[in-house]
Amino acid sequence: MDSFSIIKDSLPSLLSGLTVTIKLTVISLFFASILGIVFGLLNISKNKVLKSIAVIYIDIIRGTPLIVQAFFIYFAIPSALDIKIGAEFAGCLALSLNAGAYMAEIFRAGIQSLDKGQMEAARSLGLPYSKAMTKVILPQAIKRMTPAIINQFIISLKDTSILSVIGIRELTQSGEIIIASNFKSTQIWGTVAVMYFVIITLLSIVSKRMERNV
Structure with a gap:
């Protein structure tokens, strides 16, 4: 069987794996954005307890590999609580928590990059802190953070390959399963690499265009 036929026969399975990869990335980044906003705001809070909670979460997640976090959530927690996950x-949760810590730093840096006078001006107009943050500060900060957020999307997309270790049939796992049946690693891994490359290149182009417009 020639290389073209091998790739053609494997394409449906690889596309199915790619769909899972994109789904995991989108879902995880959605929840990671929520975590990022919450812990990013906590990290700039004047309340020492809230700030400490944010710092502990960010330091623990950023200080441990994603593969360890995935193993802990998928194996350790169910074993300790006698439940099934x-x-x-488990993969979405691990990826969300992992990306959330990095998103928190993106939001913190984005908010702190704005002139302090923005908040002072909003408060002087009678806006409470929460409204000033949501109506004045965050919209401006998010515009500046957009390229970094897309970059995190790219990182999370690539990180989904790590989740194959807990049995998720995403793109990388799909490639491994196909290779186990036909032993054509060059053609399959080459196709997998091209699929990752195309998606990541498109996202990189979007990121660069947004960065120029900021």
């Missing part, structure tokens, strides 16, 4: 749920 699905692989995709």
Whole structure:
């Protein structure tokens, strides 16, 4: 069987794996954004307790590899609590928590990059802190953070390959399964690499265009 036929026969399975990869990335980044906003705001809070909670979360997540976090959520927690957790749920949770810590730093840096006079001006107009943050500060900060957020999307997309270790049939795992049946590693891994490259290149182009417009 020639290389073209091998790739053609493997394409449906690889595309199915790519769909799972994109789904995991989008879901995880959605929750990571929520975590990022919450812990980013806590990290700039004047309340020492709230700030400490944010710092502990960020330091623990950033200080441990994603693969260890995935193993802990998928194996350790169910074993300790005598419960079952699905692989995709565990993968999404691990990726969300992991990306959330980095998103928190992106939001913190984005907010602190704005002139302090923005908040002071909003408060002088009678806006409470929460409204000043949501109506004045965050919209400006998010515009500046957009390239960094897209970059995190790219990182999370590549990180989904790590989740194959807990049995999620994403793109990398799909490639491994196909190779186990036909032993054509060059053609399959080459196709997998091209699929990752195309998506990541498109996201990089979007990121660069947004960065120029900021």
